[in-house]
Amino acid sequence: MLTNQRIETVQALRGVCAFGVMLWHSMLFTGGYDSEMAIRAFRPASIMGVDMFFLICGFVIFLSSTKGKPDDLQTQNPLNFLVRRLVRIYPLYLICTLVIFGIEFNGERQTGELLFRSLFFMPTLNATGPNIFEPALTVGWSITYEVAFYSVFALSLAFGKYLLRVILIWALIALIGMALLEGNYWLDPTVVPPDWSAARAIFPNPINSLFLIGILTGVLYRSDVHFGSATPAMLAVAFSFTCCVAQYMSNWNIAHGMTGVGLPLAALFVSLVMAEKTFRFVVPDVLVRLGNISYSLYLIHPIAIWIAIWINVDFNLGNPFSGWLLVAVTVALSLGLSVMTYAFIEKAFGSWATRWCQHATDWVLESCAQQISGWMPQRLR
Numbered sequence: 001m002l003t004n005q006r007i008e009t010v011q012a013l014r015g016v017c018a019f020g021v022m023l024w025h026s027m028l029f030t031g032g033y034d035s036e037m038a039i040r041a042f043r044p045a046s047i048m049g050v051d052m053f054f055l056i057c058g059f060v061i062f063l064s065s066t067k068g069k070p071d072d073l074q075t076q077n078p079l080n081f082l083v084r085r086l087v088r089i090y091p092l093y094l095i096c097t098l099v100i101f102g103i104e105f106n107g108e109r110q111t112g113e114l115l116f117r118s119l120f121f122m123p124t125l126n127a128t129g130p131n132i133f134e135p136a137l138t139v140g141w142s143i144t145y146e147v148a149f150y151s152v153f154a155l156s157l158a159f160g161k162y163l164l165r166v167i168l169i170w171a172l173i174a175l176i177g178m179a180l181l182e183g184n185y186w187l188d189p190t191v192v193p194p195d196w197s198a199a200r201a202i203f204p205n206p207i208n209s210l211f212l213i214g215i216l217t218g219v220l221y222r223s224d225v226h227f228g229s230a231t232p233a234m235l236a237v238a239f240s241f242t243c244c245v246a247q248y249m250s251n252w253n254i255a256h257g258m259t260g261v262g263l264p265l266a267a268l269f270v271s272l273v274m275a276e277k278t279f280r281f282v283v284p285d286v287l288v289r290l291g292n293i294s295y296s297l298y299l300i301h302p303i304a305i306w307i308a309i310w311i312n313v314d315f316n317l318g319n320p321f322s323g324w325l326l327v328a329v330t331v332a333l334s335l336g337l338s339v340m341t342y343a344f345i346e347k348a349f350g351s352w353a354t355r356w357c358q359h360a361t362d363w364v365l366e367s368c369a370q371q372i373s374g375w376m377p378q379r380l381r
Helices: 008-030 036-041 043-065 078-104 112-119 138-157 160-181 198-202 206-222 230-250 262-275 285-292 294-315 322-375
Strands: none
Touching: 008 036, 008 043, 008 262, 008 285, 008 294, 008 322, 036 043, 043 138, 043 206, 043 230, 043 262, 078 112, 078 138, 078 294, 078 322, 138 160, 138 198, 138 206, 138 294, 160 206, 206 262, 230 262, 285 294, 294 322
8 A cells, every 4th residue: 555655636636726716716807706607617616626625634634743543643742733834824824914905905894803803813703604704815714714623633632642532522512512502403514503603603614524524534544444456446536526527517506515515525535545545646747836836826816816907907908808818817927926925935934934933842842841840749750
């Protein structure tokens, strides 16, 4: 079985998903988001892209923060985990949020309070589910879910080899128990009880089940479970991929979560990852590179759209092809800016910040351990 190499299929999926979200948002230039063409051709790409991001996040977080077989896990220090994850995602999120806030500031939606809440992931109910909280950088609603997941996962890491049991308990309480207390149970992530706060609504939202399925996929990948040969693996991938394509093309039930696109996407993701234990897919290098810049692409493309709007105003592009021309400009700008932000912010600055924060975290933990040791009676040491 092949389980000790980087899964380039997953990296390529990241890139395809981010590209799909960007294309949907760039449909602003081709008749708006209500046009039939945009809804049928590009909206499914955005919905599926975000849900696949959540699946990948759960999978990657589990593999990167644990070692060993599922029945004998070795876990990362919770504080180190949180620091590394926040250093990974926050600098670029901070920059893009401030830039968008400066561009869109008008005293109506973009307010000082919204900026403060956005920067510190303090949600308030200002959108329908599953978005719930639409921050200053609108695509950041998914980042809010991601940070909430990080907090739960970090707490679970504190229980060491019992990590999976703690996550299961959280799932039972948050995703099932809290809903049952309301008198019913739902899988639709758009359902938000009217008396719930944003924070209360985010943690038990059914869309979090995608993170859990990602973790389960990581558990299966680390286990001895595998396809017996390449044939059943290819059949599983082909069947699940066909289901996803059929749903996309038919525009049937295009919505977030397990009641929408989540189930076929989960089947595709699990089958792809498990198939990688039997053989390696040949993934074009361009897709892997697109996956490398996917986080930058996801956050930076709203800024590229604004630049394209300014270009349209300055050059008065009134010909029939101006809409698609501006889509092309948005794509080119998004990719170019993403390459730069990935190189200089995610990689260069991120690597330095990670090392610095790691040293600082280790010093804090060591100092705390020494203080605790000093307080303890001699017989308890």
